[in-house]
Amino acid sequence: MAADIVEGRGDAEWAVVDALDPDAVRAHADEVVAAAGGLDISFNAIGVDHVQGQPLTELAPADFSFPIATYTTTQFLTATAAARHMRERGSGVILLLSTTASQVAL
Numbered sequence: 525m526a527a528d529i530v531e532g533r534g535d536a537e538w539a540v541v542d543a544l545d546p547d548a549v550r551a552h553a554d555e556v557v558a559a560a561g562g563l564d565i566s567f568n569a570i571g572v573d574h575v576q577g578q579p580l581t582e583l584a585p586a587d588f589s590f591p592i593a594t595y596t597t598t599q600f601l602t603a604t605a606a607a608r609h610m611r612e613r614g615s616g617v618i619l620l621l622s623t624t625a626s627q628v629a630l
Contacts, residue, residue: 543570543598546605553605566606567619570598 529536541552557563574591575583603618610616 543568543602544594546601549601549605550608553602553609557609562613563606563609563616565617565619566602566610567621568599568602569621570595 526536526538539552539555542548553563553566572591572594575587578587580588599620603620606616606618610618
């Protein structure tokens with residue numbers, strides 16, 4: 525995506541960040557603010573491997589809870605890291621979206 529934006533004469537950068545590591549998430553937010561002068565939008569678009577297509581009655585508790593815990597943890601970490609900077613400026617948007625799996629009936 526970043527390459528497509530740059531190809532279209534826009535500015536884009538990307539980074540790989542462990543979204544489950546609070547220190548890495550905070551450091552990334554700090555780096556963005558230092559480079560750009562602020563943080564206006566936070567959008568967490570992680571992917572999590574999870575079990576799909578298996579009847580609930582055959583799903584292990586760990587397989588059921590893993591994506592729930594992972595998504596909510598990363599959303600919390602990225603949102604709070606961004607909010608710290610947004611609060612200082614008095615503005616900003618935090619987007620929280622669910623995955624496609626939440627919309628697919630099994």
